[in-house]
Amino acid sequence: QQPVQSPQAVILREGEDAVINCSSSKALYSVHWYRQKHGEAPIFLMILLKGGEQKGHDKISASFNEKKQQSSLYLTASQLSYSGTYFCGTEGSGANNLFFGTGTRLTVIP
Amino acid sequence: EPEVTQTPSHQVTQMGQEVILRCVPISNHLYFYWYRQILGQKVEFLVSFYNNEISEKSEIFDDQFSVERPDGSNFTLKIRSTKLEDSAMYFCASSGQGNSPLHFGNGTRLTVT
Numbered sequence: 001q002q003p004v005q006s007p008q009a010v011i012l013r014e015g016e017d018a019v020i021n022c023s024s025s026k027a028l029y030s031v032h033w034y035r036q037k038h039g040e041a042p043i044f045l046m047i048l049l050k051g052g053e054q055k056g057h058d059k060i061s062a063s064f065n066e067k068k069q070q071s072s073l074y075l076t077a078s079q080l081s082y083s084g085t086y087f088c089g090t091e092g093s094g095a096n097n098l099f100f101g102t103g104t105r106l107t108v109i110p
Numbered sequence: 111e112p113e114v115t116q117t118p119s120h121q122v123t124q125m126g127q128e129v130i131l132r133c134v135p136i137s138n139h140l141y142f143y144w145y146r147q148i149l150g151q152k153v154e155f156l157v158s159f160y161n162n163e164i165s166e167k168s169e170i171f172d173d174q175f176s177v178e179r180p181d182g183s184n185f186t187l188k189i190r191s192t193k194l195e196d197s198a199m200y201f202c203a204s205s206g207q208g209n210s211p212l213h214f215g216n217g218t219r220l221t222v223t
């Protein structure tokens with residue numbers, strides 16, 4: 001039930017772009033994205049409910065391919081504040097659970 | 111802005127002891143969750159709770175665990191007989207409805223010695 005994320009870790013310089021992928025072996029109804037700073041709680045970034053939906057939040061956006069059971073998070077022109085661990089969370093239809101992926105540790109350096 | 115609050119922030123207990131972790135979800139939220147995170151690892155789903163009953167639970171949530179909403183505001187996680195491997199950060203979360211964002215508390219760090 002747990003989705004798989006890639007890459008596991010990425011290091012960027014300020015201003016560079018990154019893509020984080022999330023895939024599941026099960027049919028998905030929704031995909032959530034969260035960011036967690038060290039020692040803190042996960043913070044909600046966005047949720048995608050429809051296949052093919054793309055949502056944006058500042059310079060962070062995401063897509064959801066329902067047929068492929070995949071989602072991708074796009075970070076453009078990265079800032080130091082983007083550093084943290086990014087988790088995708090997936091839910092099946094009718095489910096009241098959110099299983100998080102393995103996480104992607106993103107480090108942005110000056 | 112309303113937030114989820116958890117107490118205590120840090121709990122140290124001896125193996126075999128019972129612990130109760132407390133959470134106050136956002137007041138108009140209907141769905142409540144417990145997750146745990148072993149240091150440096152992924153956030154693991156334990157249980158979800160809706161309409162005064164468990165709606166989903168993971169294989170981690172065995173007979174040692176129980177949840178309760180004793181009144182209109184608190185949501186508790188009880189571990190009956192703690193084991194060393196229960197040491198982790200435990201996060202409570204709530205959401206207003208299904209498939210809506212989860213709001214997490216700051217967590218309780220449980221250390222079992």
